[in-house]
Amino acid sequence: DIQMTQSPSTVSASVGDRVTITCRASQSIGTWLAWFQQKPGRAPKFLIYKTSSLESGVPSRFSGSGSGTEFTLTISSLQPDDFATYYCQQYNDYPLTFGGGTKVEIK
C-alpha cells in the first residue's frame, strides 16, 4: 500500500498568513494527488486534483504543486473560511489512501 504522510499535523496561523502543507508518498504516484478540505461535522470538499488543477469554484488562493513523492498545498492568504482540516489523497494505485490530515487553526 502507498502510505501518505502529511506535515505538520497542526498549523496555527492568522488571517492573511501564507500556509503550506506537505504531503509525502511512500512511493512515486506521478501527479495523481488530490486535496480535500473538511470542516467539523461536514463532508470533505474537493479542492485540487492531479496535483495542481483547481476544482471549479475553489478560490485561487489555493494552489498545489509537486510530483513523484512530494507535494504541497499552499494557501496564499488565509481567510476565515479556510480554518479546517486538509487531507491529501493518492489515486495512482489501489488501495486509494489518504494522508492523516492537517488541521489549520486560528493562532
Added chain:
Amino acid sequence: EVRLVESGGGLVQPGGSLRLSCVASGFTFSDHYMDWVRQAPGKGLEWVARIRHRPRSYTTEYAASVKGRFTISRDDSQNSVYLQMNSLEAEDTAVYYCGRGRGISHYTFDFWGLGTLVTVSS
C-alpha cells in the same frame, strides 16, 4: 445540483450486518464510478470500496480491511449505490460517505454525501 444522500446507518452488534444506500441526483449516475469512504470518530478518512461503471463491467475494488466482508453494488436504474456490510466489527464504527468518482485514467472523488453513521457495539 449534484446530490448524494446516504441512508441505512445505525447501531448494530458485533458480527451483525447492515446495508447502506446512497441515492444520487443532479448528474448522469451511470457515467460515473462510485465509492464509499469512511471516517471513524475523531479520525481521518479511509477509502472503503469502489465500483466502476458499465463500460468497465461494474468491476470493484476494496480496502484490505473490508475485503470479504463488505460488498459494493449499484443499480443505475435507481441512481443508487449500496454497501452490504457483514461480520461487522467495532473497528467498522464510522461515518460512511458515498462519493462520486472523477477522472479519466485515474479516478479520485469530487462530490460527497453528508454521510451515515454506523455504530458497531454490544
